[in-house]
Amino acid sequence: MIAVVFPGQGSQAPGMGEDLYHNDSFARQVFDQVSNATGVNVSDLCFHADAETLRETQNAQLALYTCGLAAWYALHEMTGLKPAAMAGHSVGEYAALAAAGVLSVEAGAKLVQKRGDLMSRAGAMRPGGMAAVLGLERDELESALKDISESGVAVIANDNCPGQLVISGDMDAIHKATAVLPEKGAKRVLPLNVSGAFHSPLMEDSAQAMGEHLRNAKFNAGDVKVYSNVTTEPGDNWPDLLEKQLMSPVRWTESIQNMRRDGINKFIECGSGEVLSGLLRRIDKEATSMKVVDTATLAEVAEQVKGN
Secondary structure (H helix, E strand, O other): OEEEEEOOOOOOOOOOOHHHHHHOHHHHHHHHHHHHHHOOOHHHHHHHOOHHHHHOHHHHHHHHHHHHHHHHHHHHHHHOOOOOEEEEOOOHHHHHHHHOOOOOHHHHHHHHHHHHHHHHOHHHHOOOEEEEEEOOOHHHHHHHHHHHHHHOOEEEEEEEEOOEEEEEEOHHHHHHHHHHHHHHOOOEEEEOOOOOOOOOHHHHHHHHHHHHHHHOOOOOOOOOEEEOOOOOOEOOOHHHHHHHHOOOOEOHHHHHHHHHHOOOOEEEEEOOOOHHHHHHHHHOOOOEEEEEOOHHHHHHHHHHHOOO
């Protein structure tokens, strides 16, 4: 059984999606749909923006959403693939929902644009930061964060794979964590260049504002089950889940484990880069990972999934 997964912020790269755009009409159509819905020239953003511009939250999220769906529709039209499940890492969840038919491409694009704008301004509303923590297990990190909590909010924001976690919270608490966690066994603590304390309680105001947009959007039943970052199980009340997602941890390790429990043994990463494929190898060595990022990888994956 196959699942299709979509990456989140950090997977963007200059030139992303350009090969598919120029060589696949279905991929090109996605770029046009997103550009028309948002008023942003997404092809110009993806193909010509430098790394610093593309790293900006509102740019990265729209670019990743577009390239993820472009890769998926190119694959779907070539193979007729009917995956058993989908999931996306943080903003990638919106691409998963659009690919699954829960959102239209245009509705998803507008929501991603709103989300990116709110998140890029989150630091001004409630200053905070994030840091990657390498070499600690989740329970070890949770225990260590209890000792830091007097300095402010500090929570696990992403559980990406065993030994790779991200924390989020008040700047004082993040600074203290950077100093304290190596003493607790962390191999490295790396501050992240982000505009706010994403996936933490500091995002409450942004989440409430996003909730208004979500409740006004049209959500459909969808054709494929999508595993939620918030619950790690197939979701249903998506406006509520997506609002909570902004201030809840991305529980990626558990999401992959639950898909494996439900019979998924192959994962196709659609969009840009291979971050999720790398995480999968560390979560479950028995699972197979594939990626679609350009016409060469599209052809490779299409050959492997024919008949599914």
